[in-house]
Amino acid sequence: MGVLNFAVCSSQLFSNCRIAPISNQKLRKQGFFCFNPLKTQSCGDNQLEDLEYGFYRAKQRKRDIFRLKSMVDVDKVLERDKSSIGGDRNTNHYDAIVIGSGIGGLVAATQLAVKGVKVLVLEKYVIPGGSSGFYERDGFKFDVGSSVMFGFSDKGNLNLITQALAAVGCRMQVIPDPTTVHYHLPNGLSVLVHREYSDFVAELVSKFPHEEKGILEFYGVCWKIFNALNALELKSLEEPIYLFGQFFKKPLECLTLAYYLPQNVGDIARNYIKDPQLLAFIDAECFIVSTVNAMQTPMINAGMVLCDRHFGGINYPVGGVGEIAKALAKGLVDQGSEILYKANATNIILQNGKAVGVKLSDGRQFYAKTIISNATRWDTFGKLLKKEDLPEEEKRFQKAYVKAPSFLSIHMAVKADVLPQDTDCHHFILEDDWKNLEKSYGSIFLSIPTVLDSSLAPEGNHILHIFTTSSIEDWEGLPRLKSSIVFKEVGTPKTHRRYLARDSGTYGPMPRRIPKGLIGMPFNTTAINGLYCVGDSCFPGQGVIAVAFSGVMCAHRVAADLGFEKKNPILDTALLGLLGWLRTLA
Numbered sequence: 001m002g003v004l005n006f007a008v009c010s011s012q013l014f015s016n017c018r019i020a021p022i023s024n025q026k027l028r029k030q031g032f033f034c035f036n037p038l039k040t041q042s043c044g045d046n047q048l049e050d051l052e053y054g055f056y057r058a059k060q061r062k063r064d065i066f067r068l069k070s071m072v073d074v075d076k077v078l079e080r081d082k083s084s085i086g087g088d089r090n091t092n093h094y095d096a097i098v099i100g101s102g103i104g105g106l107v108a109a110t111q112l113a114v115k116g117v118k119v120l121v122l123e124k125y126v127i128p129g130g131s132s133g134f135y136e137r138d139g140f141k142f143d144v145g146s147s148v149m150f151g152f153s154d155k156g157n158l159n160l161i162t163q164a165l166a167a168v169g170c171r172m173q174v175i176p177d178p179t180t181v182h183y184h185l186p187n188g189l190s191v192l193v194h195r196e197y198s199d200f201v202a203e204l205v206s207k208f209p210h211e212e213k214g215i216l217e218f219y220g221v222c223w224k225i226f227n228a229l230n231a232l233e234l235k236s237l238e239e240p241i242y243l244f245g246q247f248f249k250k251p252l253e254c255l256t257l258a259y260y261l262p263q264n265v266g267d268i269a270r271n272y273i274k275d276p277q278l279l280a281f282i283d284a285e286c287f288i289v290s291t292v293n294a295m296q297t298p299m300i301n302a303g304m305v306l307c308d309r310h311f312g313g314i315n316y317p318v319g320g321v322g323e324i325a326k327a328l329a330k331g332l333v334d335q336g337s338e339i340l341y342k343a344n345a346t347n348i349i350l351q352n353g354k355a356v357g358v359k360l361s362d363g364r365q366f367y368a369k370t371i372i373s374n375a376t377r378w379d380t381f382g383k384l385l386k387k388e389d390l391p392e393e394e395k396r397f398q399k400a401y402v403k404a405p406s407f408l409s410i411h412m413a414v415k416a417d418v419l420p421q422d423t424d425c426h427h428f429i430l431e432d433d434w435k436n437l438e439k440s441y442g443s444i445f446l447s448i449p450t451v452l453d454s455s456l457a458p459e460g461n462h463i464l465h466i467f468t469t470s471s472i473e474d475w476e477g478l479p480r481l482k483s484s485i486v487f488k489e490v491g492t493p494k495t496h497r498r499y500l501a502r503d504s505g506t507y508g509p510m511p512r513r514i515p516k517g518l519i520g521m522p523f524n525t526t527a528i529n530g531l532y533c534v535g536d537s538c539f540p541g542q543g544v545i546a547v548a549f550s551g552v553m554c555a556h557r558v559a560a561d562l563g564f565e566k567k568n569p570i571l572d573t574a575l576l577g578l579l580g581w582l583r584t585l586a
């Protein structure tokens with residue numbers, strides 16, 4: 001088990017070099033604070049629970065309810081809902097029920113709603129967004145998860161977040177981030193990923209001049225993939241009329257994508273790059289978006305993220321990431337569909353093997369023609385359905401993919417003067433040794449969203465989100481920086497499990513071994529008639545933009561099955577059979 005050696009330094013270190021990877025021992029000598037979760041064995045569960053987000057505090061609850069009321073007419077929904085307790089199928093029949101309002105679930109729901117489908121979203125928590133939600137404390141507004149938003153520009157076809165919002169008539173103000181991430185890596189390697197591609201390449205070439213050709217060729221392949229993706233209209237790859245239509249309209253682009261679909265970044269990078277340190281940098285580039293190294297990261301996903309950050313750029317929504325989910329939830333209701341909070345789904349109701357409804361923990365039942373689960377596949381098939389009846393397809397998925405570790409996150413507010421004026425918003429810090437990249441606590445992610453949007457904190461303060469991959473929940477306080485800390489709260493893997501209802505608090509699936517690119521990732525249909533999955537345990541995997549795409553695909557397939565889009569049952573059977581067979585090869 002790795003140890004987290006982390007310095008979000010004293011004011012001296014901040015003003016000298018911002019954030020530095022540095023060993024615990026060195027830090028203690030220099031008097032900087034250290035963060036060592038291994039030292040917290042004595043910290044009992046109750047203490048941890050107290051320190052977790054504490055979403056249910058009475059004060060906060062009042063604010064949540066107030067916010068909620070402004071988003072949805074809760075009373076109306078609850079009133080209508082009361083009459084349905086006990087499961088009156090006639091008063092309660094929707095075209096689609098979506099379990100969960102993460103970005104995956106919300107995109108699927110809104111895309112369906114705008115097509116005229118009557119949707120009900122059931123959300124366990126009191127606000128929408130899941131891991132893309134937010135919470136407020138003492139005037140500070142924190143993003144629950146990552147603050148790096150891909151697909152949020154006004155350019156091209158891959159700005160799926162912008163498009164999802166536009167579909168429900170919403171356009172959000174964004175703040176462009178001049179740098180996606182600042183890498184602080186072993187051997188003093190520091191790389192800034194500038195918004196402009198030419199600036200980024202120039203920076204990387206300045207660190208690895210002997211690899212200029214390799215750098216241009218490797219990132220050139222990424223652009224080839226990105227341009228092919230960007231040329232397509234993105235819809236369900238499980239819907240043959242659309243898929244064959246795209247092959248007909250854009251044959252070269254589709255063949256390019258088909259060629260790279262089974263490939264991973266590591267092999268392609270090694271075709272062009274020889275320097276082990278540069279290859280390790282490519283591993284870090286992959287790790288921050290896939291929690292695995294380049295050998296295990298699908299090339300299509302890398303092409304998407306490593307270029308979108310330069311094409312459309314990373315843009316931060318004014319008011320925080322949580323505003324995206326709020327806007328989508330509002331848009332859903334504006335379209336005549338519904339979202340119900342504090343609705344904890346415990347069972348998917350099957351009738352003659354078909355998914356027909358959802359039962360909540362309070363006994364209420366809701367029925368629909370189709371059920372879409374935004375819970376992870378582990379939760380869907382291990383909890384919402386009987387574990388013993390795991391379909392073959394799901395067994396294959398679980399054999400190929402394992403739950404990625406969760407995160408240990410610290411949300412903290414500090415006085416603004418401990419940060420230098422020109423600090424970057426996002427940092428990735430890997431301690432002394434490249435070998436620690438994939439280890440728990442081996443590396444640190446740090447975001448300071450107030451660098452972009454100062455409205456997230458009272459004047460004179462910054463908010464920090466510090467997180468690291470983690471499979472345990474222990475943590476320790478941060479003694480030396482105490483005088484500058486105005487607020488701090490810790491989220492453990494247990495917090496993620498509890499508030500996001502994600503088995504083991506997982507961040508999503510990651511391949512057990514070297515995968516065949518994206519070939520093994522299931523799409524949205526499942527072996528259960530009428531049941532679909534959406535979110536990060538579907539193609540193309542983890543990431544807000546990835547789950548948004550999964551939502552778009554899911555909505556298209558469901559709409560076709562409900563008769564709201566064109567469909568051809570013979571072609572459907574053939575394509576779904578072919579895709580199922582392809583997955584067995586992964």
Ligand SMILES: NC(=O)c1ccc[n+]([C@@H]2O[C@H](COP(=O)([O-])OP(=O)(O)OC[C@H]3O[C@@H](n4cnc5c(N)ncnc54)[C@H](O)[C@@H]3O)[C@@H](O)[C@H]2O)c1
Nearest residue numbers: 100102103104124130131145146345375501535536542543
């Ligand atoms: N950790 C991060 O840094 C971070 C931050 C933001 C987004 N993300 C990305 O978002 C992805 C996840 O998005 P997503 O849309 O797949 O899921 P999600 O986990 O964000 O949302 C799922 C939603 O479903 C709800 N839910 C789950 N089970 C339920 C049940 N039984 N009944 C009712 N509601 C239930 C949860 O409360 C949650 O709101 C991750 O892979 C990650 O890449 C990550």
Ligand SMILES: CC(C)=CCC/C(C)=C/C=C/C(C)=C/C=C/C(C)=C/C=C/C=C(C)/C=C/C=C(C)/C=C/C=C(\C)CCC=C(C)C
Nearest residue numbers: 146148237257258289301304426427445446540542543546
């Ligand atoms: C066979 C078949 C079916 C077919 C053929 C061919 C074709 C046509 C194909 C096609 C394909 C497609 C369309 C695809 C698509 C894809 C996509 C869209 C993808 C996407 C992806 C995305 C992703 C993955 C993303 C991710 C992200 C992430 C995860 C992020 C994260 C972040 C973070 C964590 C942050 C960091 C921080 C710091 C540094 C502080």
